[in-house]
Ligand SMILES: O[C@H]1[C@H](O)[C@@H](O)[C@H](O)[C@@H](O)[C@H]1O
């Protein structure tokens with residue numbers, strides 16, 4: 001049960017958040033097109049918005065509340081610490097996994113004015129490939145009918161512009177906090193293992209990791225990394241709670257991990 005007394009990720013359950021979450025997905029499904037994703041990748045690939053440390057970004061997330069999430073209305077820094085602390089308890093030796101959990105949602109800063117102030121539909125919510133048919137496992141799938149790419153013959157077949165087994169790295173995902181944070185980690189030379197980078201990049205890809213669709217686009221490396229994403233997902237989802245983590249108490253531990261896997265400051 002989530003903090004509102006419903007099952008996690010029930011997008012139809014009547015709750016105070018149901019309607020606003022559905023409205024969110026309507027906008028997201030209409031506006032995420034191949035052209036839009038190309039534009040965002042070029043714009044945010046410049047990494048010219050700010051220079052700051054990982055921890056500074058964690059603190060900035062205090063100002064972000066995620067409109068797509070039916071299970072959580074806490075400040076995001078609590079979600080980061082709750083998921084990291086939960087996975088740390090069960091996997092004490094995988095320090096990269098603790099850090100991955102801490103930073104997996106940092107990309108949500110692109111909704112803040114100083115990072116371009118993107119609308120929430122371009123930042124949060126589940127992700128999906130653009131440039132090929134939108135699978136029915138996407139939540140509130142019906143709104144894709146109003147997406148201009150839906151009518152495009154090149155884009156609306158199973159493989160679309162991709163080829164079987166081409167690897168997710170060659171697939172354009174809807175634009176949001178996953179791909180942005182992956183870009184930040186990679187371009188700033190993070191030494192986080194490939195599985196950690198994969199988790200950051202695809203943790204919102206529920207149609208793949210939970211529904212098991214779009215597997216025809218994966219290559220062998222993706223299949224290996226997906227195993228860790230399955231582990232991670234449980235903690236991302238089920239650690240959401242009203243019980244807060246004491247930030248000052250756990251900060252030294254996470255600072256030591258940040259110093260191990262990231263430079264002191266990064267370009268965002
Ligand atoms: O509402 C949630 C939230 O935005 C998460 O950060 C994202 O990873 C999920 O996939 C999404 O459904």
Ligand SMILES: [Fe+2]
Pocket residue numbers: 104105177203204
């Ligand atoms: Fe996320």
Ligand SMILES: [Fe+2]
Pocket residue numbers: 079104105236
């Ligand atoms: Fe998350």
